[in-house]
Amino acid sequence: MPDPLVALRAPGQLPAGRRLRNGLRAGARLALALALTYLGLLAVTFFIGRVIPVDPVLAIVGDHAPEHVIARVREEMGLNKPLYVQFGIYLQHVAQGDFGTSVLTANPVMQDIARAFPATLELATAGILIGVLVGVPLGVWSAVRRGGLVDHVVRVMGLIGYSVPIFWLGLMGLLVFYARLGWVAGPGRIDVVYQYSVETVSGLLLLDAALGGQWEAFGNVLSHLALPAALLGYFSLAYISRMTRSFMLKELAQEYIVAARAKGLSETRIIWRHALRNAMVPLVTVIALSYAGLLEGSVLTETVFSWPGLGLYLTNSLQNADMNAVLGSTIVVGSVFIGLNLLSDLLYQWLDPRTQDR
Amino acid sequence: MKLLFSPLRRRSLPLALAALVSAGAAVQPALAGTPKDTLVLAAAFDDVITMDPAEAFEISTGEILGNTYDRLLRFDINDPSKLLGDVAKSWTVSPDGKTFTFTLKPGLKFASGNPLGAEEVAFSLHRAILLDKAPAFILTQFGLNKANVRDMVKVTGPLTVTLETDKAYASTFVLNCLTANIASIVDKQLLLSKEQNGDMGYAWLKTNYAGSGPLKLREWRANEILTLERNDQYAGAKSKLVRVIYRHVKESATQRLLLEKGDIDIARNLSPQDLAAMAGQTGVKVTSTPKGTLFYISMNMKNANFAKPEVREAMKYLVDYGAIGDTLMKDIGVIQQNFLPMGLLGASKVNPYKLDVAKAKALLVKAGLPDGFKVTMDVRTVQPVQGIAEAVQQTAKRAGIDIEILPGDGKQTLTKYRARTHDMYIGQWGADYWDPHTNADTFVRNPDNADDAKAKPLTWRNAWAIPEMTKKADAAVLERDPAKRRAMYEALQTEFRKTSPFVMLFQQTEVAAVRSNVDGLKLGPTSDTTYLFGVSKR
Numbered sequence: 001m002p003d004p005l006v007a008l009r010a011p012g013q014l015p016a017g018r019r020l021r022n023g024l025r026a027g028a029r030l031a032l033a034l035a036l037t038y039l040g041l042l043a044v045t046f047f048i049g050r051v052i053p054v055d056p057v058l059a060i061v062g063d064h065a066p067e068h069v070i071a072r073v074r075e076e077m078g079l080n081k082p083l084y085v086q087f088g089i090y091l092q093h094v095a096q097g098d099f100g101t102s103v104l105t106a107n108p109v110m111q112d113i114a115r116a117f118p119a120t121l122e123l124a125t126a127g128i129l130i131g132v133l134v135g136v137p138l139g140v141w142s143a144v145r146r147g148g149l150v151d152h153v154v155r156v157m158g159l160i161g162y163s164v165p166i167f168w169l170g171l172m173g174l175l176v177f178y179a180r181l182g183w184v185a186g187p188g189r190i191d192v193v194y195q196y197s198v199e200t201v202s203g204l205l206l207l208d209a210a211l212g213g214q215w216e217a218f219g220n221v222l223s224h225l226a227l228p229a230a231l232l233g234y235f236s237l238a239y240i241s242r243m244t245r246s247f248m249l250k251e252l253a254q255e256y257i258v259a260a261r262a263k264g265l266s267e268t269r270i271i272w273r274h275a276l277r278n279a280m281v282p283l284v285t286v287i288a289l290s291y292a293g294l295l296e297g298s299v300l301t302e303t304v305f306s307w308p309g310l311g312l313y314l315t316n317s318l319q320n321a322d323m324n325a326v327l328g329s330t331i332v333v334g335s336v337f338i339g340l341n342l343l344s345d346l347l348y349q350w351l352d353p354r355t356q357d358r
Numbered sequence: 359m360k361l362l363f364s365p366l367r368r369r370s371l372p373l374a375l376a377a378l379v380s381a382g383a384a385v386q387p388a389l390a391g392t393p394k395d396t397l398v399l400a401a402a403f404d405d406v407i408t409m410d411p412a413e414a415f416e417i418s419t420g421e422i423l424g425n426t427y428d429r430l431l432r433f434d435i436n437d438p439s440k441l442l443g444d445v446a447k448s449w450t451v452s453p454d455g456k457t458f459t460f461t462l463k464p465g466l467k468f469a470s471g472n473p474l475g476a477e478e479v480a481f482s483l484h485r486a487i488l489l490d491k492a493p494a495f496i497l498t499q500f501g502l503n504k505a506n507v508r509d510m511v512k513v514t515g516p517l518t519v520t521l522e523t524d525k526a527y528a529s530t531f532v533l534n535c536l537t538a539n540i541a542s543i544v545d546k547q548l549l550l551s552k553e554q555n556g557d558m559g560y561a562w563l564k565t566n567y568a569g570s571g572p573l574k575l576r577e578w579r580a581n582e583i584l585t586l587e588r589n590d591q592y593a594g595a596k597s598k599l600v601r602v603i604y605r606h607v608k609e610s611a612t613q614r615l616l617l618e619k620g621d622i623d624i625a626r627n628l629s630p631q632d633l634a635a636m637a638g639q640t641g642v643k644v645t646s647t648p649k650g651t652l653f654y655i656s657m658n659m660k661n662a663n664f665a666k667p668e669v670r671e672a673m674k675y676l677v678d679y680g681a682i683g684d685t686l687m688k689d690i691g692v693i694q695q696n697f698l699p700m701g702l703l704g705a706s707k708v709n710p711y712k713l714d715v716a717k718a719k720a721l722l723v724k725a726g727l728p729d730g731f732k733v734t735m736d737v738r739t740v741q742p743v744q745g746i747a748e749a750v751q752q753t754a755k756r757a758g759i760d761i762e763i764l765p766g767d768g769k770q771t772l773t774k775y776r777a778r779t780h781d782m783y784i785g786q787w788g789a790d791y792w793d794p795h796t797n798a799d800t801f802v803r804n805p806d807n808a809d810d811a812k813a814k815p816l817t818w819r820n821a822w823a824i825p826e827m828t829k830k831a832d833a834a835v836l837e838r839d840p841a842k843r844r845a846m847y848e849a850l851q852t853e854f855r856k857t858s859p860f861v862m863l864f865q866q867t868e869v870a871a872v873r874s875n876v877d878g879l880k881l882g883p884t885s886d887t888t889y890l891f892g893v894s895k896r
Contacts, residue, residue, distance in 0.1 A: 052770070053770050053773055053774065054767070054769040054770050054773055055769070055772075055773040055776070058769055058772060058773060058776075059407070059769065060407060061415070061491075061492040062415045062416065062492055063772060063776070064415060064492065064493075064790055065415070065491075065492035065493075065495075066492075066495045066813065067811075067812055067813060067814055068812070069490065069491065069492050069494070069495075072490075102580075103407065104404075104407050104580060105407070105565075105580035106407065106408055106564035106565050107565065107580070112580070115579070115582075116581075171609075171611055171612075174612070174615050175615065178615065178619065179615045179618060179619055182619075185621075186615060186616055186619060186621050187607060187612050187615070187616060188605060188607075191621070192392060192393075192396065192398050192603050192605070193392075193393060195583065195585075195603065196585075303608055303609055304609055304612060305612075306400075306605065306606060306607045306608070306609075306612060308579070308581050308582035308583075308606070312581055313580075313581060316404055316581060319767055319768075319769060320769060321769065
């Protein structure tokens with residue numbers, strides 16, 4: 001029964017019982033959605049992984065192994081069982097928190113990921129920071145000075161960002177900034193001299209070096225990070241600035257902007273305080289998805305820069321049909337997407353109170 | 359939100375990206391060179407899956423184990439026909455050729471400090487047989503198995519071990535097999551302390567180390583870094599290097615940049631293009647050695663056309679060996695049309711085939727296929743095999759053989775090949791141990807050509823039924839007179855060249871580019887004989 005009084009209350013002032021019930025219902029809905037998402041993700045990955053025409057046993061025993069060894073390993077890996085049974089066993093283990101062992105690295109999958117993911121996280125975070133800190137102002141600027149020089153420059157940069165292969169750009173970057181100019185350190189995360197001097201705490205080398213007070217190593221890590229981060233930053237910048245521009249153009253054409261100008265507000269305040277604040281709402285999604293994309297690990301960038309991240313790990317595992325590793329990585333990548341989606345939803349509500357749940 | 363700056367007033371933004379790119383440079387200039395006591399190599403080692411010598415069978419792991427584990431014997435890399443004692447001081451073979459007795463050097467220790475004696479040697483061989491992983495066949499082929507290994511390999515004194523074989527094999531065959539990584543000596547005491555459910559330390563050793571070699575394994579991080587350190591317990595000449603670091607760098611161009619810049623000392627996987635560009639540069643030298651790996655194209659005789667001997671021989675005339683050797687295989691391979699790579703007993707220099715379209719056409723007419731035929735070839739999308747396949751596609755077309763290339767990932771084409779569902783396949787085969795039987799076993803032996811055969815050598819994969827040749831190959835491994843044994847392999851290869859479904863192409867040459875301040879690097883003929891403990895830096 002609709003309560004006529006509710007309509008008179010302001011949002012957020014529902015009776016306590018009703019609010020709790022709504023909250024629980026929303027929580028349950030979320031949990032169910034999450035469970036289904038993960039299950040679907042795992043099922044699709046598992047079955048695709050098992051139907052690709054690669055014999056997973058080959059990755060373990062190699063091409064020269066005798067037949068009886070191959071047969072035994074196949075048995076040990078449970079590959080003789082029907083696919084759905086294999087999947088069921090896998091789910092059972094996952095439910096108990098056991099993600100299995102990678103056949104390629106001989107380590108528990110989660111241990112491998114705990115090592116590969118921070119490398120990717122560090123790179124992706126640096127990349128997205130560049131993308132946002134440079135891309136958003138550039139986008140705003142080109143929207144404000146539409147058709148001006150900056151607008152053209154941004155458009156050309158965006159075009160290059162879209163059309164030049166990242167692989168090639170990475171190699172060129174190395175050639176110029178590392179080999180010729182010597183401005184940055186080369187491929188890898190850290191010079192070998194520091195390899196064993198930085199104690200691993202978080203796996204984020206910048207953080208670990210800072211925690212240990214090793215500023216020389218910190219500088220070296222930063223120098224290694226600069227080029228691949230700039231490269232990823234450039235690619236996300238190209239996208240973010242273009243989206244910022246179009247969101248800003250839409251906002252700047254709104255009536256409230258005219259009203260603000262009529263009120264005599266400064267142009268700076270109109271652009272940054274009013275127009276951008278409204279453009280931020282859709283922009284948050286764009287940024288979150290760009291970040292999630294970077295967190296998947298960029299296999300090409302990681303290959304060129306010998307960056308031991310998640311992209312390289314996932315690709316290598318997939319090529320060898322190392323399903324535990326592939327599924328484990330999929331869960332992590334999936335969680336990143338889901339987490340960032342939730343985060344951007346929350347940011348939405350904060351940026352735009354109208355979208356808050358009633 | 360307070361405004362910090364207005365982009366309309368500040369004109370420095372376009373420079374932001376450039377500033378960020380060079381941010382690291384301001385903090386710290388790139389270090390020139392690597393420490394003098396540390397050798398840094400760039401290599402692609404994503405094939406490594408275990409560090410246990412009883413299981414490891416991959417090329418990169420071979421090299422690591424060769425440097426970190428001792429075995430009874432090693433062969434001399436300067437003259438592979440000569441055997442040298444490693445932990446064995448001396449060895450004898452009984453007159454009937456079936457009992458081998460090894461006397462060990464006294465006072466040896468593992469890197470852990472545990473003593474290394476006859477007990478440990480016997481345990482190591484027992485363990486390899488009992489675990490029965492992929493490379494165990496190297497030892498089981500002379501009659502060892504799970505049931506009898508404790509009787510066949512026995513401790514007869516604190517420093518003496520005997521090994522019995524089921525037949526009187528060529529003694530060099532048995533001894534050569536004992537130089538392989540599978541026969542590495544492992545630290546019994548250490549492994550038993552790490553044992554879980556009677557696994558003889560198998561689970562632990564996958565990522566750990568229990569050896570006695572001149573270098574010891576410090577750490578293997580998949581796809582990232584692999585570090586060896588000097589073993590100070592080593593009784594022989596100690597490694598001049600304190601540390602050897604392999605960095606996983608997959609891309610040839612990246613390896614080249616690192617080498618030019620001096621951030622690595624040795625680049626291991628340069629493409630012919632990058633090698634050519636490096637040649638003649640100051641500060642860098644190139645070293646190379648022929649390897650026991652062969653490139654070949656095979657024809658599945660389940661395909662009715664390839665069942666005809668004329669067609670198989672015609673294919674051998676449809677490869678432009680010279681042109682491919684001068685381009686795609688330049689510096690990384692030499693022509694080899696036999697199944698034994700140079701360096702092995704019985705290897706042959708006879709390479710009779712050249713591109714001869716007219717001869718190939720004549721053979722096709724004889725086979726009743728004057729207009730040629732259509733066929734597919736499974737090709738891995740990596741160089742140089744992809745390039746070779748495309749070159750052969752061109753030349754074969756001139757005789758009417760229309761090859762459709764089916765590109766695929768390495769493991770994918772291999773899966774198909776192993777199930778013998780291919781028509782043509784281009785691949786590589788590396789010797790498993792340093793004895794001619796390793797290749798004879800797979801190229802000229804096919805004990806059972808049935809679909810459910812127990813052994814599936816390359817002959818089986820191409821459905822080449824050869825009972826007579828199989829007998830000859832079996833006889834060759836039992837021949838104890840080296841001269842006669844050599845003649846037997848030469849005869850087998852003569853027959854093989856003419857009739858086999860294998861178009862043998864090239865023997866691989868391994869090349870490494872090295873900074874000129876590095877001395878003493880010699881790439882070995884096998885993956886497990888590239889020794890780094892003799893290397894030093896100026």
